[in-house]
Each structure stands twice: as structure tokens, then as C-alpha cells.
Amino acid sequence: MTGTGITVDPLTRVEGHLKFETSIENGVVVSARTSGMLFRGIEKALIGYDPRTALQLTQRVCGVCPYAHAEAAALALEDAMGIRPNANGQLLRNLIVGAYQIQDCLFHFYHLSALDFIDVTAVLDYRGADPGLAAMRDWVRSETRSERIFPAAPFLPRYQADFLQDKDCNLSAVRNYLESFTVMASLHKMVTLFGGKSPHPVAIEAGGVTTRPTIDNLAHYRTLLHQVEKFVFSCYREDILAVCRAFPGYFKEGRGYGNLLSFPYFPDAAGENHFFAGGATIEGIHTPLDLNAITEDHTYSFYQNMPGGAIKPLGQNRLEPLDWEQFQQEEQRADGKYSWSRAPRYGGKVMETGAAARVVNTYHSGRNPALNQLVDQLNRDIGISLQDYNSVLGRHLSRYIKEQVEQVEPEVLGFREMEVPRNARGIGITEASRGALGHWVEIDAHGLIKNYEMVMPTTWNMGPRDATGQPGAVEKMLIGTRISDPDNPMQLARIVRSVDPCIACSVH
Amino acid sequence: MYQVVIGACAAPLLSFDELLAADANPAGAGWSRPDLVWLQGASCSGCSTSFLNIEQITILDFLTYFTRLLYHPNLSSATGDQVPQILNKLAASGKPYILVMEGAIPAGMPHACMMAGRPIGEWVRLLAAKASRCIAAGTCAVSGGVAKMTGTLTGAVSLDEFLKQRSIKTPSVNLPACPMHPGHLVYTLLHFIKSKGLPELDDARRPRRFFTHSVHERCPRYAAFQARDFALRIGEEGCLMELGCQGPVTYNDCVAIGYNGNTNNCVRAGHPCIGCAGELFPRPLLYHTHVDPGIAAGIMLKRT
Numbered sequence: 001m002t003g004t005g006i007t008v009d010p011l012t013r014v015e016g017h018l019k020f021e022t023s024i025e026n027g028v029v030v031s032a033r034t035s036g037m038l039f040r041g042i043e044k045a046l047i048g049y050d051p052r053t054a055l056q057l058t059q060r061v062c063g064v065c066p067y068a069h070a071e072a073a074a075l076a077l078e079d080a081m082g083i084r085p086n087a088n089g090q091l092l093r094n095l096i097v098g099a100y101q102i103q104d105c106l107f108h109f110y111h112l113s114a115l116d117f118i119d120v121t122a123v124l125d126y127r128g129a130d131p132g133l134a135a136m137r138d139w140v141r142s143e144t145r146s147e148r149i150f151p152a153a154p155f156l157p158r159y160q161a162d163f164l165q166d167k168d169c170n171l172s173a174v175r176n177y178l179e180s181f182t183v184m185a186s187l188h189k190m191v192t193l194f195g196g197k198s199p200h201p202v203a204i205e206a207g208g209v210t211t212r213p214t215i216d217n218l219a220h221y222r223t224l225l226h227q228v229e230k231f232v233f234s235c236y237r238e239d240i241l242a243v244c245r246a247f248p249g250y251f252k253e254g255r256g257y258g259n260l261l262s263f264p265y266f267p268d269a270a271g272e273n274h275f276f277a278g279g280a281t282i283e284g285i286h287t288p289l290d291l292n293a294i295t296e297d298h299t300y301s302f303y304q305n306m307p308g309g310a311i312k313p314l315g316q317n318r319l320e321p322l323d324w325e326q327f328q329q330e331e332q333r334a335d336g337k338y339s340w341s342r343a344p345r346y347g348g349k350v351m352e353t354g355a356a357a358r359v360v361n362t363y364h365s366g367r368n369p370a371l372n373q374l375v376d377q378l379n380r381d382i383g384i385s386l387q388d389y390n391s392v393l394g395r396h397l398s399r400y401i402k403e404q405v406e407q408v409e410p411e412v413l414g415f416r417e418m419e420v421p422r423n424a425r426g427i428g429i430t431e432a433s434r435g436a437l438g439h440w441v442e443i444d445a446h447g448l449i450k451n452y453e454m455v456m457p458t459t460w461n462m463g464p465r466d467a468t469g470q471p472g473a474v475e476k477m478l479i480g481t482r483i484s485d486p487d488n489p490m491q492l493a494r495i496v497r498s499v500d501p502c503i504a505c506s507v508h
Numbered sequence: 509m510y511q512v513v514i515g516a517c518a519a520p521l522l523s524f525d526e527l528l529a530a531d532a533n534p535a536g537a538g539w540s541r542p543d544l545v546w547l548q549g550a551s552c553s554g555c556s557t558s559f560l561n562i563e564q565i566t567i568l569d570f571l572t573y574f575t576r577l578l579y580h581p582n583l584s585s586a587t588g589d590q591v592p593q594i595l596n597k598l599a600a601s602g603k604p605y606i607l608v609m610e611g612a613i614p615a616g617m618p619h620a621c622m623m624a625g626r627p628i629g630e631w632v633r634l635l636a637a638k639a640s641r642c643i644a645a646g647t648c649a650v651s652g653g654v655a656k657m658t659g660t661l662t663g664a665v666s667l668d669e670f671l672k673q674r675s676i677k678t679p680s681v682n683l684p685a686c687p688m689h690p691g692h693l694v695y696t697l698l699h700f701i702k703s704k705g706l707p708e709l710d711d712a713r714r715p716r717r718f719f720t721h722s723v724h725e726r727c728p729r730y731a732a733f734q735a736r737d738f739a740l741r742i743g744e745e746g747c748l749m750e751l752g753c754q755g756p757v758t759y760n761d762c763v764a765i766g767y768n769g770n771t772n773n774c775v776r777a778g779h780p781c782i783g784c785a786g787e788l789f790p791r792p793l794l795y796h797t798h799v800d801p802g803i804a805a806g807i808m809l810k811r812t
Contacts (some may be wrong), residue, residue, distance in 0.1 A: 008588040010623050012581050015553045017623055037622040039614075040550050045659030049792040056782050057790055060654040063554020063687060107557070115585045126556050131569055139572040149597060153578045154571070157594075158585035185561040189771045196777030197767035198561075199554040199687045200784070203777040205795065210742045211780040220771075302619070321661060327619040340620070415742050478544060493587060504552045 010037075011496055013112045015064045016503025018462070020474075020496060024483055032471065032478035034462045034496070034505045036341035039302070043317050043508050046452045051077050051420050051443055054452060055205060058439065061454070062505040063199045067100035067191065068432030069454075070204040073438040076429025077206035080443055081418045087269035087416030089208025091299035094266060095221065096195045096204060097430075102232060103187035104433035105355075108500045109240065110180040114173060117243045117495045119163035120155045122170035125356050132178045133171060169242040176235040183231045190224045193217045208415035209285050256477040257350050260357035261460065263289065263438065265431035276358045277365035277429060280346060286364035290347075291427065291438070294455060297343040300329060300336075300464035310345060313440040313453040314425070340507040343463040343472060344455055350466075352468035352473045353435025353457040354499055420447040423503065432457050434500045461499045473500055522619060522707075524564050524691070527698040542701060543605035545598060546580040546645075548771060550621050550626045550655035550664055551611025554562035555646035558687035562694050563769045570694070575703060578605070592624040599638050606700070607632075607639040608693070609679075611665045612648040612655035616663015632667070632794050633674050641706065642667060642680040646688035650714075651787040654688060658792065662766070668713065673685060681706055682713045685760055689767065692718050712787070714759075723781045724755035726763045742778060743799075752796045754783030 009019035017037035023028045042061055046054055055073040071093060078084060085093065111407035123137040143152040151154075164170050188198040194211045194388075195201025203210045211217070260281040264274035278289040295310035304320040322330065322337070330336035344351075351357075362368050363375055421443060435457030444450035463472040471479070474496055481491050488498045548556070560567060571577055579586065579594050586594055598605060609632060614620035618627035635643050644667040647653035655664040665673070668680055684693045696715060699707045707715040724730065732738075733747035740750055747753070755763075758781055766773045774781055782794045 009625060010581070010587070010591055012584050012591060014589040016548070017621060017628075020621075038550060039617075039620040039662065040655050040664075041660050041662060042654055042657070045657050045661075049659075050794070051797060052796065053790065053792060056794055057654055057657070058791075060552055060554070060686065063552035063557050066554065089637070111560075111583065120585075135568060135572060148576075149601060149603075150576075150578050150594060153576060154580055154584040154586070156585060157590050159587065178566075181560055181567045185563065185768070188561050189768045192768040192771040194777070196772050196774040196779055197687075197762075199557050200622060202774045202779045202782060205742070205779075207742075211772075212743060212778055217772075321617065321620070324619055358602075405618070417741055419797065474543075489588075505810045 004486065006483065006486055006492065008489065011493060011501075013115065014497060014501040014503065015062065015505070016501075018496070018503050020478070020492070022478055022489075022492060024486065027483055029478050029481045029483065029492070032475040033338050033464065034472060034474050035339040035464070036458075036462060036507045037339075038503055039321055039340040039507050040504075041319065041321070041508075043452050043454055044317065046449050047317060049449050051080070051441055051447070051449050052206065052368050054439075054441065054449065056200075057203065058454060061508045062432075062502055064502060065100070065104055065434065065505065066200045067097050067195070067204070068430055068437050069439070070201060071097055071430045072428040072437050072454075074204050074206045075430060076426040076439040076441045077420075077428070078426070079428060080421050080424040080426030080441060081206060082421075083207065083416055083418050084271045085208035086212070086414035086416060089416065090267060090271050091268050092194050092209040092211065092213060092414065093204060096201055096209070097192050098266070099187050099190035099225075099285070100198070101200075101433050102228070103191070106180050106184050106187070106232075106236060108433065109236065110177050112500065113494075113497050114177060114239070114243075115158065116161070116490060116497060117164055117247065118173040118177075119170050120152075120174055122167055124475070125167065126171060128171075130175060133175050136174065136178070155359055158215065158490040159490040159493065160485065161488060164243065166242070166246065166247050169239075169246065171321070172235075173239050173242070176231075176239055179231065179235065183228050186224045186228050190221050190228075191435070193221050193224075197426055205415065210415055238342055255351055256473050259346075259349055259351045260360050261290040261346055261351035261353050261436050262357040262361045263429040263431055263436040265358065275368060275371070276362045277367045278436075279361040279365060279430070280351065281357070281361055281364060282349060286361060291429070293347040295345050295348075296455065296459075297345060297466035299343070299467040300338055301342045302330065302340050303342075313438070313455060314442055314451050317451045327508050337464075339464040341459050341463050341503075343466040344460050345466060348468075350470055350473050350476065351460050352499070353460045355433075355435075357435055358431055422447050432505070434458055434502055434505070435460065454508055455506065456502075456503045456505045458499075458502045462501050462503070462506055474501075522699065524695060524698075526731065527695065527702055528564065529776065542697070543598070543603065544575045544577050544697075545595070545605055546577065546608040547628070547631060547635065548581050549609065549611035549613045549632070549649070550662065551646070551648055553582055553610070554686070555688040556580070556609045559645075559690045559693060561768055562690040564691060564694055575697060583673035589624075595635060599634050602641040605638075606697070607635050607642045607643060608645050609615035609636075609649045610645045610688075612652045612666060613670045614655070614662035615665045615670060617661065620662040623800050629670065632670060633676065636667075636671055636678050637674075637676050639678050642661065642671070642678050642702060643693065644668065644680060644682045645693060647684045647686040647784060647789055650682040650684040651789070654790055657790050680713055681715065684714065684719070684785040684787070684790060685762065689718070689762065689765070691765065718761045719759045719785070721759065721761065721764075722756055723758045723760055723763050723775070724753075724760070727755050727775055728763065728811060729775060731746075741792065748775065748780040751780045752794055753780035754786060754791070754794075755781040757788075758783040769812040
């Protein structure tokens with residue numbers, strides 16, 4: 001890397017171990033490298049396991065979005081079995097997956113992102129009677145006046161930045177930050193009612209859901225949903241709109257390639273007619289999904305180079321990580337490998353996944369008029385156009401939009417038992433909170449896993465360059481960003497956090 | 509009141525309520541908020557997100573009243589260079605603190621988990637050696653979990669194994685389960701805060717309070733087991749043993765206290781126990797049907 005550079009290692013408030021480096025010329029980012037710094041190798045370790053274990057074990061790839069892995073693994077195995085859950089099985093799956101995704105959205109906004117925009121120290125001026133805010137105020141006051149080495153941790157230290165100025169908005173956001181813990185716990189309870197526990201719900205299996213729905217647990221689910229709705233439809237919405245209004249610049253910053261990939265998500269009871277249509281929007285043109293276009297490149301990833309370059313899912317059954325010496329050599333080389341993440345490409349193109357992709361592809365497909373109406377309405381309210389969705393706050397906004405459409409009618413249980421097939425392959429595609437997620441499974445003659453492949457949303461977003469030198473999606477977003485204060489690169493942190501990176505997922 | 513409770517702390521099995529009742533006057537009770545630092549190794553952040561579901565106390569009270577959370581990868585505002593600064597300063601400060609370790613440590617392949625330019629193991633070594641206590645949060649930190657599953661290449665070890673390899677003598681507590689039960693962590697911390705010591709531990713350094721009984725012993729379907737009434741399909745009443753239930757070899761109180769505020773647990777959800785708190789988790793076979801030819805042929809045991 002040439003010129004002055006900014007390295008952020010670790011970037012906190014994301015899932016996992018993330019590092020990024022940028023080169024700066026004349027105050028503008030000219031190149032960027034994003035690195036996933038954790039490798040576990042769970043995917044290929046699954047070889048030889050019973051395929052049903054993949055439903056439990058791939059969830060452990062990510063403790064923030066385990067439900068999506070359970071769903072993708074179940075769909076892949078069901079595809080290999082040639083079955084679908086019955087209506088009740090599908091609906092219960094949706095109830096688990098839907099509640100979990102809302103929880104994940106709140107987690108991303110309030111806990112992973114909000115501290116980049118709101119000013120927690122605004123509570124110092126609080127004069128009202130809210131017990132949470134008053135307790136927070138007294139605590140921040142006593143901490144900042146103390147002689148402690150780390151006053152007001154974990155909220156300080158932080159990057160100095162242009163935080164939200166409006167006092168009421170800050171106070172409201174801090175109050176909702178605190179409140180959101182309870183709301184997230186309630187959403188996890190909704191998951192648990194049918195999933196058994198959360199994180200890592202066990203009850204999703206190929207064939208449906210093992211939990212028998214009863215009047216009691218359905219009523220409990222409805223009650224909790226009613227409670228969390230108030231928060232999601234008022235507090236969450238207001239806080240997002242406040243941040244959007246205060247930081248209009250971010251609708252123009254953090255723009256990447258603009259190519260958006262999403263998979264069909266949230267089907268009806270028959271497992272068809274997904275609320276969110278899959279597809280690819282490349283240079284503004286929407287095309288139907290083609291899973292054969294997906295490849296993964298290893299050129300800049302810490303693995304031995306594979307013959308043949310980019311590889312299709314299930315195209316290899318080994319992944320050979322570099323040893324310590326080779327790792328050190330690559331780290332020293334100017335153009336060396338720099339991430340445990342691989343570089344997925346769609347027809348050779350870099351794609352972005354996530355809430356914006358989900359909404360934009362659905363919008364273009366025209367298959368969900370209610371969603372299009374909502375998008376148009378919100379665009380009028382905030383004054384952005386559909387093209388602006390692939391910028392930072394559009395992602396937050398679409399997370400909120402998504403909540404409104406994810407409403408399911410709970411009914412009765414369903415689970416279909418089926419023997420694990422022999423010599424079969426299956427594909428399961430869904431949307432995690434962070435975007436398009438696919439599982440590919442190959443089963444051998446004994447009914448055990450012969451090969452397994454997961455292509456993750458964060459791998460699309462945070463993957464490194466490929467053999468042609470094309471930067472990854474977030475790397476591209478960072479390029480062109482103007483840095484006002486190199487010691488406090490908040491602009492960069494905001495952009496990276498906006499895609500909600502999950503490194504444990506991306507490398508797995 | 510608190511004196512009574514503090515005095516009673518010698519007793520091994522204090523209830524949550526008893527511990528919470530002692531907080532009426534922290535200064536007078538002679539306890540202070542411990543400093544806490546939370547690291548993630550080869551983990552999925554699931555134990556952190558599970559921890560945020562704690563119900564006995566609020567997160568606000570946890571952060572501002574019971575402890576001081578100096579660093580947490582998912583909650584801290586601090587980022588980039590600020591993180592190694594905090595960790596180095598803490599290690600050099602000579603002040604007591606508790607290290608919470610989430611995830612395994614890839615000892616055989618240190619570069620598989622890097623933070624701030626150094627292998628995570630180096631950070632664990634630095635911080636564990638100076639900590640007054642270490643808490644292994646979740647199965648990966650306790651016994652390797654999925655990070656150490658057969659077929660992985662990173663040589664992942666548990667916190668205890670790592671401390672032993674490095675001859676670090678800091679007392680540790682193991683809180684297995686995938687994810688860690690938030691109540692287990694908060695109970696352990698409250699116990700430490702109020703009695704200056706750890707709750708009574710078993711040979712595997714797990715609090716006896718939570719890990720004395722197997723899942724099977726306290727299973728709501730135990731009566732069915734005694735009656736030899738076995739479910740042969742998902743959805744049937746009866747003991748789930750024939751469907752791969754690992755309750756008999758898994759020690760945890762999850763069936764008694766449930767997950768997510770006792771909303772549910774795996775067995776109540778009609779699913780066999782997958783043994784997530786067991787030291788051999790994950791086994792290559794979890795839920796299965798009783799007629800699987802693969803099992804009959806013993807193929808699962810012959811994995812190369």
C-alpha cells in the first residue's frame with residue numbers, strides 16, 4: 001500500500017474479527033483491503049458427518065444469525081430428499097426465522113451501529129424522570145469525574161466524530177438503546193417458543209419443525225409480537241428516521257458497485273411465492289437468479305491456490321489453509337493474500353447482499369405491490385430515490401421496511417420424517433439478515449456428508465479482491481471516501497458497519 | 509440483611525434471589541464492582557448474544573452497577589488502535605479484573621484468529637496471566653466445541669488447556685452449553701462479587717449448582733423412559749432416546765431452568781438433546797431415526 005494509510009484492526013461492533021486497511025491520497029481513500037481474521041474450517045470438517053448434524057452445526061457458524069443457517073441447511077437437505085414441509089411446518093419455520101431476523105435488525109441498528117451516530121454523553125444534560133436515562137446520567141457523570149483509567153467503558157473511549165446534535169433525538173435513541181435489550185430478549189423468546197432455545201434454535205429440521213404448536217404457545221407468540229411491534233413501529237422507526245435526517249450525506253457515501261444479489265425469502269405456507277423475490281440487479285438491470293453463475297476465488301485468501309482459479313460450490317472438497325510461515329510471508333508481501341474470506345463472484349461480478357438488495361430486487365420484480373407501496377411512501381418521506389438504497393442508510397431503512405411485511409398467520413404444526421437419501425445433492429437458499437445465503441450439500445452412498453459448501457452474505461460483501469484484481473464490495477464502497485480526521489476515521493467505520501459484517505459467517 | 513447473605517456465601521448453593529438481595533448497600537457490604545474484559549477467540553458471538561438475554565438483572569445495571577465492562581468486542585465504542593491500548597493498559601495496570609473468554613483458541617494454527625496484528629492466543633496469555641479469575645463462556649471455550657470438531661485443522665484448544673500449556677495458574681470457571689446460559693454467567697459473577705470467591709466447582713471446574721445433574725435425570729419425559737415408552741418419530745410422546753437424545757451423557761440444568769426466561773428448551777420443543785453442554789459436542793450424529801442403515805452398519809464410528 002502506498003501513501004498514508006489508515007488501518008483499523010480490530011473493527012469492533014461487528015460479528016467477529018475484522019480488519020481493514022486503506023490508502024489515502026489528498027484526504028481521499030484510493031484503495032482499501034478488508035480482511036476476515038478468523039478461520040475455523042467448519043464447512044469441510046462436516047464431511048463424514050450425518051447430513052442432519054449440518055442443521056445444528058452450521059448454526060454455530062454464527063451466533064447472531066444462526067436461524068438462517070438452520071433454514072438454508074434444512075432447505076438443502078429437503079432439496080436432496082425431494083420434499084417440502086407441510087403448510088404448518090413452513091409457517092412455523094417462518095415464525096422462527098421472522099422473529100429472529102427482526103431481533104437481528106435491532107441488534108445491528110442499536111448495538112452495532114447506533115453508537116457511531118448518537119452521542120451517549122448527551123444524557124449528562126438530562127432533566128427528565130425516565131429512570132433508565134437518569135441512572136445512565138448519574139453513572140456517566142460519576143465515571144467521567146472519576147480517576148478511573150477507563151471511565152464510562154464500554155461507551156468510551158470512542159472516535160471523535162460529528163454525532164447527532166439534536167438533544168431530544170440523542171436522548172430518545174439512548175433510551176431506546178437500553179429498551180432494545182428487553183425487546184430483543186422478547187424476540188428471542190418468540191424464536192424459542194417454536195425453536196426450543198435462542199441463539200441456536202434446535203427445532204428446525206429437514207421436514208419442518210419438531211415443536212408441536214398449541215393454543216398456548218401460539219397465544220404467547222402473539223402476545224410477545226404485540227409487545228415488540230410497538231417498539232419496532234414507533235421507537236425503531238423514529239430513531240432510524242432521525243439518523244437519516246441528520247446524516248443525509250450518507251445516502252451519497254458508501255456507494256459500491258451497485259450490483260445487488262438476493263435469494264427468494266419468506267415463502268407462503270406452500271413454500272412458494274416468496275415475499276422477497278430473489279434475483280440480481282446488475283448496473284440497474286434486474287435479472288432472474290442463476291445459481292450457476294456463482295463462483296469463489298482464492299487468489300487473495302489465505303489458502304493454497306487452487307488449480308483452475310474460481311471454483312463453483314462443491315467444486316472442491318478440501319481447503320488448505322496456509323501455515324504460519326506462509327501466512328507471515330503473505331502478510332509482508334505488498335500484493336499478498338490478506339483475508340481468510342474467499343471472494344465470491346456472480347458471473348465474474350462483485351455483488352452486494354443485504355437488506356437493500358432484498359428490497360431493491362423485490363421492488364424491481366414487481367411481485368410484491370405492498371412492498372413497492374411502502375418503499376415509495378418512505379422515499380417521499382425522506383426524499384431519497386430507489387437508486388439511493390445501495391448507500392449506507394438505505395440499508396437501515398430497508399431493515400425497517402422489512403419488518404412491516406414479515407407478518408405470518410400462525411397455524412398448526414408440521415413435520416415430515418424422511419430417510420436421508422443416498423448419493424444425492426441439494427441446494428438451500430434463503431436470506432440471512434445480512435443477505436443472500438446458500439448451502440450446498442452432497443451426500444455419499446452411506447448417507448453421510450460427502451461435501452458441503454456455504455456461500456455467505458458477508459463473504460459477498462467483505463470478500464477480498466479476485467484474480468482479476470477487482471476489489472470486493474466493501475473495498476469498493478470505501479474508495480472515494482473523504483477522510484476529515486485520520487486519527488478518528490469514523491466515516492470508514494460507519495460504512496463498513498452499515499453492511500453488518502459477520503466474520504464468523506464469512507469465513508466459517 | 510446483606511451481612512446475613514454474605515455470611516451465607518460459604519454455603520455452596522445460594523439462589524439468585526439471595527445473591528440479588530445482598531445488593532442493598534454495595535459499599536457497606538464491602539464489595540466493589542469488578543472490572544471485566546471479554547475476549548472472543550474462535551467463536552460465533554452466540555454466547556454474547558445469549559448473555560444479552562439475561563433477565564435476572566438489566567443490562568443497564570450490569571454495566572453501571574454490578575460490573576465495569578472495560579471491553580467487549582460487540583458492545584464497546586472503542587475500535588481500532590483503541591482496543592490494544594485498552595488491553596495493554598489493563599494488563600499493565602496491576603489492578604484486578606476478570607477475563608471472560610468466549611470461543612476456543614486455535615493453538616495449532618495461531619494465525620487462524622488474529623486481533624490487532626497478533627494471534628488471539630497472545631492476548632489471552634497476556635490478559636489471563638494478570639486476571640484474578642477467568643471465565644470460559646460456552647462450550648467452545650470450555651472444551652473446544654465446533655471449533656475443535658473432528659475434521660477441523662486449527663488445533664483449537666479450550667481455555668483450560670491453553671492456560672495449562674502456558675503454565676498460567678489463574679483460577680478458571682467453566683460454563684459450557686452452546687450457547688452459554690446467561691444465568692450461569694451472571695450467577696457466577698454475582699457470587700464472585702459478593703463472596704469474593706467462585707461458586708463450588710466440580711472436577712471439570714463447572715459450578716455444581718448447574719452441572720451436577722444430567723439432562724436425562726431431570727427430563728420432563730423421564731417418566732416415559734421409566735415406563736420404557738420410547739418415541740420412534742418426531743412428534744410422538746415418550747422418551748426421545750431412540751431418536752438420538754444425548755440427555756444421559758450431558759450435564760446441564762437447561763431442562764430445569766429452560767432457555768430464554770424458561771420459555772422453552774430443546775426437549776420440550778420435541779427435539780432430542782443434542783448434547784451442547786457436553787465435552788464431546790459435537791458428535792457426528794445428533795438427531796436420527798431408529799431405522800437409519802448408516803447407524804446400523806456402524807459407519808458413523810469408522811470415520812477417517
